[in-house]
Amino acid sequence: MFLALRTEVEDALREALSTLELPTDDLGIEEPPDDVDSVLASSVAFRLAGELGAAPPQAATEVADEIDADELTYVSRVETQGPYLNFLPSEAYFAETLANGTDDDYGTLPDRGESVVVEHTSANPTGPVHVGRARNPIIGDAVANVLDAAGYDVDRHYYVNDAGRQMAVFTWAYETFDEDDLETEPERDRIEYDLVRYYRKGNEFLEEGPESEVEAAEAEIDAIMQGLEEGDEATYERVSEVVDQVLGGMKECLARLPAEFDEFVKETRFMFDGSTDDVVSRLQDLEESVYEEDAWQLELDEYGIDKNLVFLRSDGTSLYPTRDLAHHEWKFDNYDRAVTVLGEDHKLQAEQLRQTLELLGNDTDPLRQVLYSYVNLPEGKMSTRRGTGVDLDDLLDEAIDRAREEVETRLDDRIRDDDLDEADVERIAHQVGIGAVRYDIVAKQPTKAITFEWDRALDFEAQSAPYVQYVHARCCGILEEAGIDLETGTSGVETDVDASLLETPEERDLLETIARFPAVIDDAAADLEPHQVATYTREFAERFNAFYRECPVLADDVDPDLREARLALVAAARHTIANALSVLGVAAPRSM
RNA sequence: GGGCACGUAGCUCAGUCCGGAUAGAGCGUCGGACUUCUAAUCCGACGGUCGUGGGUUCGAAUCCCAUCGUGCCCGCCA
Numbered sequence: 001m002f003l004a005l006r007t008e009v010e011d012a013l014r015e016a017l018s019t020l021e022l023p024t025d026d027l028g029i030e031e032p033p034d035d036v037d038s039v040l041a042s043s044v045a046f047r048l049a050g051e052l053g054a055a056p057p058q059a060a061t062e063v064a065d066e067i068d069a070d071e072l073t074y075v076s077r078v079e080t081q082g083p084y085l086n087f088l089p090s091e092a093y094f095a096e097t098l099a100n101g102t103d104d105d106y107g108t109l110p111d112r113g114e115s116v117v118v119e120h121t122s123a124n125p126t127g128p129v130h131v132g133r134a135r136n137p138i139i140g141d142a143v144a145n146v147l148d149a150a151g152y153d154v155d156r157h158y159y160v161n162d163a164g165r166q167m168a169v170f171t172w173a174y175e176t177f178d179e180d181d182l183e184t185e186p187e188r189d190r191i192e193y194d195l196v197r198y199y200r201k202g203n204e205f206l207e208e209g210p211e212s213e214v215e216a217a218e219a220e221i222d223a224i225m226q227g228l229e230e231g232d233e234a235t236y237e238r239v240s241e242v243v244d245q246v247l248g249g250m251k252e253c254l255a256r257l258p259a260e261f262d263e264f265v266k267e268t269r270f271m272f273d274g275s276t277d278d279v280v281s282r283l284q285d286l287e288e289s290v291y292e293e294d295a296w297q298l299e300l301d302e303y304g305i306d307k308n309l310v311f312l313r314s315d316g317t318s319l320y321p322t323r324d325l326a327h328h329e330w331k332f333d334n335y336d337r338a339v340t341v342l343g344e345d346h347k348l349q350a351e352q353l354r355q356t357l358e359l360l361g362n363d364t365d366p367l368r369q370v371l372y373s374y375v376n377l378p379e380g381k382m383s384t385r386r387g388t389g390v391d392l393d394d395l396l397d398e399a400i401d402r403a404r405e406e407v408e409t410r411l412d413d414r415i416r417d418d419d420l421d422e423a424d425v426e427r428i429a430h431q432v433g434i435g436a437v438r439y440d441i442v443a444k445q446p447t448k449a450i451t452f453e454w455d456r457a458l459d460f461e462a463q464s465a466p467y468v469q470y471v472h473a474r475c476c477g478i479l480e481e482a483g484i485d486l487e488t489g490t491s492g493v494e495t496d497v498d499a500s501l502l503e504t505p506e507e508r509d510l511l512e513t514i515a516r517f518p519a520v521i522d523d524a525a526a527d528l529e530p531h532q533v534a535t536y537t538r539e540f541a542e543r544f545n546a547f548y549r550e551c552p553v554l555a556d557d558v559d560p561d562l563r564e565a566r567l568a569l570v571a572a573a574r575h576t577i578a579n580a581l582s583v584l585g586v587a588a589p590r591s592m
Numbered sequence: 593g594g595g596c597a598c599g600u601a602g603c604u605c606a607g608u609c610c611g612g613a614u615a616g617a618g619c620g621u622c623g624g625a626c627u628u629c630u631a632a633u634c635c636g637a638c639g640g641u642c643g644u645g646g647g648u649u650c651g652a653a654u655c656c657c658a659u660c661g662u663g664c665c666c667g668c669c670a
Binding site: 083 | 594597598603604606607609612613614618619626628630633634635650651662665666668670
């Protein structure tokens with residue numbers, strides 16, 4: 001509704017200004033402060049003051065007089081407050097918001113008929129997922145969710161770096177060392193925790209082993225890379241044995257968030273299908289291309305990038321960026337838009353990639369890169385190779401444990417008589433624990449640096465997931481108490497209600513907040529900023545809690561018509577908060 | 593050294609792209625509210641030179657310039 005109102009206000013204001021023969025290039029539309037009753041405001045009068053030769057408040061009055069609110073559907077009145085124009089919502093605005101909100105899919109925008117591939121995480125399959133990268137799946141999944149909600153046809157991809165040197169090292173180490181050579185036990189009973197020990201052992205050997213043996217090992221590693229380059233089936237099988245196993249374990253970890261993927265795209269695919277070779281020859285034909293120190297490079301300094309892009313090693317093998325070029329051309333062929341979520345340390349490479357794609361004749365406007373900064377430990381970076389870092393599995397376990405403790409201590413002084421059993425406790429512990437971890441990450445701007453500290457990561461205080469989740473549980477509690485079956489959506493809620501009965505400030509505020517939800521999704525999708533949705537959930541929770549405090553729904557002295565209207569409002573609130581949480585990838589508990 | 597990002601209350605963060613109404617939350621501290629649709633809630637108090645200095649503007653946390661601090665990057669690794 002908010003979107004419709006915004007359009008209506010813009011049109012009306014533009015028309016009024018045209019009539020007065022005033023410029024319409026900047027309408028000054030803005031959202032007013034909380035203590036102002038209007039839904040939208042305009043500060044256009046400031047700019048008109050000079051034009052009209054009148055003080056801003058007087059200019060505002062002249063413009064307001066030119067707008068006939070009776071002709072508007074969602075605006076009841078246009079008022080001035082000093083220099084500001086305030087647009088107040090009509091009954092129709094509230095009524096339609098309430099009607100729309102009773103739809104289970106409220107907030108989901110119409111299909112845009114546009115496909116987008118969201119690539120995220122894409123961590124090298126070298127070992128357990130650690131917290132340093134945890135922002136990637138959490139932000140990436142939320143970005144994909146918000147685009148999905150905004151009406152795009154979304155595919156989620158994990159790009160598997162199975163052709164890089166580190167995988168050749170891993171393969172060599174896996175084939176060379178035995179269980180007996182390893183000094184440590186797996187930290188967890190899952191395949192990637194087992195196999196990462198070979199990777200670490202191999203790297204340690206290459207750094208500290210006897211020179212002659214290291215040379216032999218390097219020769220073997222080179223042979224593996226050459227094999228992949230030539231498309232040798234047997235080599236691919238050897239590498240895949242490691243890649244597929246480790247990746248399988250990583251998938252299990254990511255599924256806990258949950259972060260699921262539609263496709264795992266291996267980079268070897270673009271070597272075997274000839275597209276990397278094709279990219280190489282096209283690059284060689286570019287005038288920016290040079291052959292220096294036995295390697296093929298691209299000079300990008302005239303495009304503001306000082307570092308050359310090496311696209312073919314002196315031994316003739318391709319590099320990650322070379323294959324990624326082929327990968328991205330494939331994306332352009334198959335999708336209307338492409339979004340990549342990657343760490344800020346890849347920013348330079350991302351710029352090189354974009355510029356080179358342009359030089360190869362691609363339009364890179366459909367490509368958007370979302371950057372986030374790594375989570376570091378107080379003592380420095382996390383590294384799979386060195387084994388420094390906190391495993392995501394450990395963080396999630398700890399979060400669930402702490403949430404469980406919390407549920408159990410609250411069990412005793414619980415007012416609600418719904419007898420949570422052990423399974424409920426476990427469900428809530430998972431929903432709250434994992435939800436808190438996700439929410440904490442998705443609610444912040446990705447570019448802010450984060451230093452990992454256990455206590456901070458596991459702080460479940462207000463303004464975190466449980467605060468918002470609790471609102472959903474409260475909605476469900478009311479609906480359930482009213483005898484509505486939550487399984488069947490809204491079928492039990494009377495939808496033909498009189499929205500004008502919802503006349504307290506708390507009810508109006510809640511409706512206005514619900515009305516904004518589709519616009520929040522729209523904006524968050526346009527900016528690829530899911531944290532806008534998180535910010536919204538907090539505001540929403542505040543508004544709902546005020547309503548909850550002031551407006552009893554099921555009390556005996558509530559008029560039956562008002563009760564029905566408030567029930568519809570609660571149903572709308574529930575759909576809003578459930579769908580917002582769903583975009584964030586945070587579970588919406590029915591009770592807690 | 594060069595490039596990019598970040599700097600808002602004691603702490604963690606919104607707001608910055610697109611300049612407008614007394615800069616908003618939470619945590620912490622202090623004081624209140626459960627015989628009530630779940631108190632993981634709510635209400636109140638205290639707390640801010642929006643890193644610093646200039647500039648543009650009727651108006652700057654927001655735009656421009658400079659400067660300081662922090663992080664990231666500047667491999668024939670990915």
